[in-house]
Amino acid sequence: MLNIFKSKIYLKDLLQGITDIHNHILPGIDDGAANEIDSVQLLLKFKELGITKFIATPHVMNDYYPNTRETINNALSLLKNKIIEDQELQKVKIKAAAEYMMDQSFMEILEKKELLCLNENYVLVEMSFFQAPINLNEILFKLQTQGYRPILAHPERYAFYHSKDLSKYADLKNRGCLFQINALSLSPHYGSQIQEIGFRLLEAG
Structure with missing residues (x-):
């Protein structure tokens, strides 16, 4: 069985340029990043693997995570502001879905x-x-x-x-x-x- 996780270098080559379409990187709205600091740290780790394009997908789950278009877009705006402030994340592109x-x-x-x-x-x-x-x-x-x-x-x-x-x-x-x-x-x-x-x-x- 092919082990794509055998080496970090090979994994980075494999993931280079992809768009991550399933992640919980938006701050404070589900069981993913607890705050903007966590979100930035996750983005930096993703960058090490060659991933700089994201579609954030926070949970929408009845009473547990009753997110709406408004709560998701508010969290997205907070994170985008953090990205603008961080020189290491200038190439990061992110939008939101669910x-x-x-x-x-x-x-x-x-x-x-x-x-x-x-x-x-x-x-x-x-x-x-x-x-x-x-x-x-x-x-x-x-x-x-x-x-x-x-x-x-x-x-x-x-x-x-x-x-x-x-x-x-x-x-x-x-x-x-x-x-x-x-x-x-x-x-x-x-x-x-x-x-x-x-x-x-x-x-x-």
Whole structure:
């Protein structure tokens, strides 16, 4: 199995110039960066790996992280001001979208057409690590009928989808759902089973 984390130099070469489309780098609005100082430190570490372009995706999750377009854009403005002040971060480009938990609140946001997209019509979504939403197929259908393209965050981490034939993933893909694998999942960080599924998903296209 290819180990892309074998050397820091190789990883930097691999990541050079990419746009990170799933991170929790905005200050103080979810379980990511606690404040602007943390955000700046994260950006500096990303820069060491060659990543300077970001789409921030704070959680939007019912009562836990009830973020809105306003709270997200306010946090984005705070961070952009910090970036302007820091000479080491002058090449950093950042905009904001969101990572939406597919729950009832999400359906309400969807009905209002207030989703923050990664780019054009691509929407980053997630689900509980314990089970998929009962109405998952309805959610995916409504997203697409309203012109959105769903991208499922970290599909390799949903243990209830793990199987020898990856059939549940194939079903989601056939329903128009794209996948975004976490880079850390390709290391042993989350455990060997998740690492294995991550590579199998990549190999399966």
